[in-house]
Amino acid sequence: MAEWMSLNLIKLCVGCDSIQDLESWIAANADAARSGGFAYEQVATTRMMPKRRGEMDGGSLYWVIKGQIACRQRILDLRPFTDGDGVGRVHIVLDQTVVAVKPRRHRAFQGWRYLEAKDAPEDLAGAADTGDMPEAMKRELADLGLL
Template sequence: MLNIIRLCVGCESIEDVQQWQCDPARDLPAPWSEHVYTLTTMYPKRADELLDGGSLYWIIKGRIAFRQRFVHIDRVSSEDGGQRTRFILRREWIETVPTFARPFQGWRYFEPERAPADLNRVEGTGDVLPAEMAAELKALGLI
């Protein structure tokens, strides 16, 4: 299993991403119609590892905020006649412990041991910590 990490440019919150990804104009054809997607330029050479349980981790405002599990990766034609890579993702947004991440261009492979924990696993009860509290506890090394 392998993950990818990517900046979410122009979004202020997870809700912004949900609204953008769930826009009816972005609906996918069958068999992917229950999923969402994002486009990128480069096709990952390690796509098989990503599809073996990997996730796309999103950075919003300098922090890893959430992840989405990969369903499929393919190439599609872009409006300018070129080729783009389409990451088809589950229609779920799994919040993570907010973790600082430096900006970069494009996407990067992200090894599972570097990935932050899901928020619902922090408490061990299924409860979600407020994002600010989780970030402070993480900075203090308590989670």
């Protein structure tokens, strides 16, 4: 019997140049929320609700940074809402832990796409192996097939 695997999403991480940028942004927003007496919940806002959301239990959002799939965050919930202009949107609620993955080139796109578990890059098991390495170097090594 085949093991069931979760469906994932992939999305561009606009405005981030590195995984560290994303982690810093999450930390700054969490600190600001706590300073204001609020609980912090990280969300990525998108327009369309995934039609295959029932397959996403345990799935992750994979972030494309500088043209490469670089990291992922576990999806905790998908919450539809209507914004101030009356437009339907979705909050993708994410675990705040960012997991580096084996970098892989990916072209730019709008919105999000599905990413089957079988096609998702592996987590970087030994983050200490590349943790201090600049991300530009990681990207170049991945392009050469060395990472």
